[in-house]
Amino acid sequence: xxxxxxxxxxxxxxxxxxxxxxxxxxxxxxxxxxxxxxxxxxxxxxxxxxxxxxxxxxxxxxxxxxxxxxxxxxxxxxxxxxxxxxxxxxxxxxxxxxxxxxxxxxxxxxxxxxxxxxxxxxxxxxxxxxxxxxxxxxxxxxxxxxxxxxxxxxxxxxxxxxxxxxxxxxxxxxxxxxxxxxxxxxxxxxxxxxxxxxxxxxxxxxxxxxxxxxxxxxxxxxxxxxxxxxxxxxxxxxxxxxxxxxxxxxxxxxxxxxxxxxxxxxxxxxxxxxxxxxxxxxxxxxxxxxxxxxxx
Amino acid sequence: xxxxxxxxxxxxxxxxxxxxxxxxxxxxxxxxxxxxxxxxxxxxxxxxxxxxxxxxxxxxxxxxxxxxxxxxxxxxxxxxxxxxxxxxxxxxxxxxxxxxxxxxxxxxxxxxx
Numbered sequence: 566x567x568x569x570x571x572x573x574x575x576x577x578x579x580x581x582x583x584x585x586x587x588x589x590x591x592x593x594x595x596x597x598x599x600x601x602x603x604x605x606x607x608x609x610x611x612x613x614x615x616x617x618x619x620x621x622x623x624x625x626x627x628x629x630x631x632x633x634x635x636x637x638x639x640x641x642x643x644x645x646x647x648x649x650x651x652x653x654x655x656x657x658x659x660x661x662x663x664x665x666x667x668x669x670x671x672x673x674x675x676x677x678x679x680x681x682x683x684x685x686x687x688x689x690x691x692x693x694x695x696x697x698x699x700x701x702x703x704x705x706x707x708x709x710x711x712x713x714x715x716x717x718x719x720x721x722x723x724x725x726x727x728x729x730x731x732x733x734x735x736x737x738x739x740x741x742x743x744x745x746x747x748x749x750x751x752x753x754x755x756x757x758x759x760x761x762x763x764x765x766x767x768x769x770x771x772x773x774x775x776x777x778x779x780x781x782x783x784x785x786x787x788x789x790x791x792x793x794x795x796x797x798x799x800x801x802x803x804x805x806x807x808x809x810x811x812x813x814x815x816x817x818x819x820x821x822x823x824x825x826x827x828x829x830x831x832x833x834x835x836x837x838x839x840x841x842x843x844x845x846x847x848x849x850x851x852x853x854x855x856x857x858x859x860x861x
Numbered sequence: 862x863x864x865x866x867x868x869x870x871x872x873x874x875x876x877x878x879x880x881x882x883x884x885x886x887x888x889x890x891x892x893x894x895x896x897x898x899x900x901x902x903x904x905x906x907x908x909x910x911x912x913x914x915x916x917x918x919x920x921x922x923x924x925x926x927x928x929x930x931x932x933x934x935x936x937x938x939x940x941x942x943x944x945x946x947x948x949x950x951x952x953x954x955x956x957x958x959x960x961x962x963x964x965x966x967x968x969x970x971x972x973x974x
Contacts, residue, residue: 638882638971644870644892645966726863758863761899761966786946787899819956820946 648762651730655765658737662744663855665848668766670788672781673754675774676798676831678706681749683831685713687841692848693746697736699728699753706751716740727758730765744857747848756785767851768793775799775806779813782820789820794827794843801830864904867966868912874968875918884973887918891970895928895963896944902927930963 643649659666671677678698685694696717698707707719718736720728733750742748750766752759760769771792773781776799782789789795795817797810814826827843829836852858875887890909894900902925909923930943934950935957941950943963949956 635888635972635974636884638878638884638973640874640878640968640971642874642968643966644867644874644968647870647873725866727866729866757899758866761863762866783947787897790946816947819949822957 645761648730651734652763652765655730655734655737659748659765659767659851661856662742663852663858664742664744664746664748665844665851666748666750666764666766667844667847668750668752668759668764668769669772670752670756670759670769670792671754671772672756672777675754675772675777677751677754677772678709680772680796680798680829680831681751682709682713683837684841684844685710685715687837688747688844689713689715693743695740695742695746695748697728697733697740697748697750699751701725701753722753726753726755727762728752728764729762733764744855745852747844756781756788760787760791767847770794770796772796772798773813775803775808779809780816782813782817786820789817789824792821792824794825796840797826797828799830799832800828800835801833864901864908865912867900867905868908871909871968872912872916872918875971878971879917882973885917886974887921887971888974889922889924889972890918890968891924891926893926893928893965893967893969895965896930897946897960897963898966900966926969928963928965930960932958932960934958
């Protein structure tokens with residue numbers, strides 16, 4: 566059972582909702598006549614805010630046909646408010662423990678997992694690392710990561726095209742990452758949907774391989790807007806492809822003037838040093854002021 | 862953006878509100894969506910009907926209020942209209958834009974019974 570969300574109750578959301586709300590005056594549900602509409606604005610607003618709940622529950626508990634039953638409810642809530650709340654809980658978890666969490670996003674086939682393995686090999690001697698792997702299906706990527714010796718948990722999103730804050734919260738429960746460690750979250754390969762779902766990470770890092778188009782930042786602007794760092798990967802292939810690095814960075818900065826860009830190749834090791842330095846700097850920042858670390 | 866997931870989030874909000882504000886069914890949902898929110902409106906409408914079918918919002922009407930994209934141009938020191946994230950400032954052609962409006966993704970109001 567989920568501590569944060571009690572997701573048992575979430576599961577029933579589609580199936581069981583109606584039962585909670587009809588308190589025996591079936592009337593208010595079934596008598597939605599068309600003429601209800603005319604009255605709603607004139608009558609409802611004043612008296613509804615306080616005791617809006619008790620339509621048709623007069624002394625006799627009767628529903629009066631023809632009297633307006635529909636009312637307006639102001640919500641003013643972000644659609645993703647719930648995901649944002651899970652993400653905020655994850656972020657608190659990371660902040661309290663001085664954990665740096667990075668959300669790695671890219672198209673499928675950009676070489677995210679290979680890059681991640683190479684990164685882990687360079688860092689694991691000095692820093693505890695754990696990995697959350699998101700894919701629609703298979704345990705393959707988590708297996709590849711585990712071969713480096715670091716713990717990894719695979720989330721299969723099934724039909725889902727992105728990880729969300731709720732899934733990552735559960736993964737953290739199982740992984741229990743150490744204080745002052747690194748958590749890499751490898752998102753589902755998709756440059757669209759993961760942009761909108763905060764996971765509680767410190768930074769989104771977008772990976773773009775030189776075998777893709779340099780105009781991807783313009784084609785998928787939301788992701789490049791959401792990321793703090795762009796890694797241009799597979800640079801060992803640059804001599805063989807038409808990929809204009811300068812133009813790619815220019816496009817990314819049109820979307821996101823503050824985005825940093827690094828070029829690297831997990832295969833030759835070129836540029837890996839700058840990437841691990843960036844991680845170390847971000848990690849130092851993540852550890853600053855962490856409640857758990859200060860107490861020790 | 863994944864419109865189906867958005868609709869599932871909307872339905873969750875409706876169900877929570879139904880308990881909090883004591884209503885049984887939703888007749889109309891007003892959403893406020895900006896051009897930079899990454900939402901395909903037709904896909905959203907389609908998903909909304911699919912997701913809400915058989916729920917408290919079964920056959921509810923979906924009204925989408927489209928907001929305008931707006932950015933602050935640091936070069937012109939003016940508010941300018943934009944349609945896409947990669948748009949240049951319509952006044953100076955530059956890209957020193959800070960987006961101030963158009964990312965809305967909100968449930969604004971409900972008509973309930």
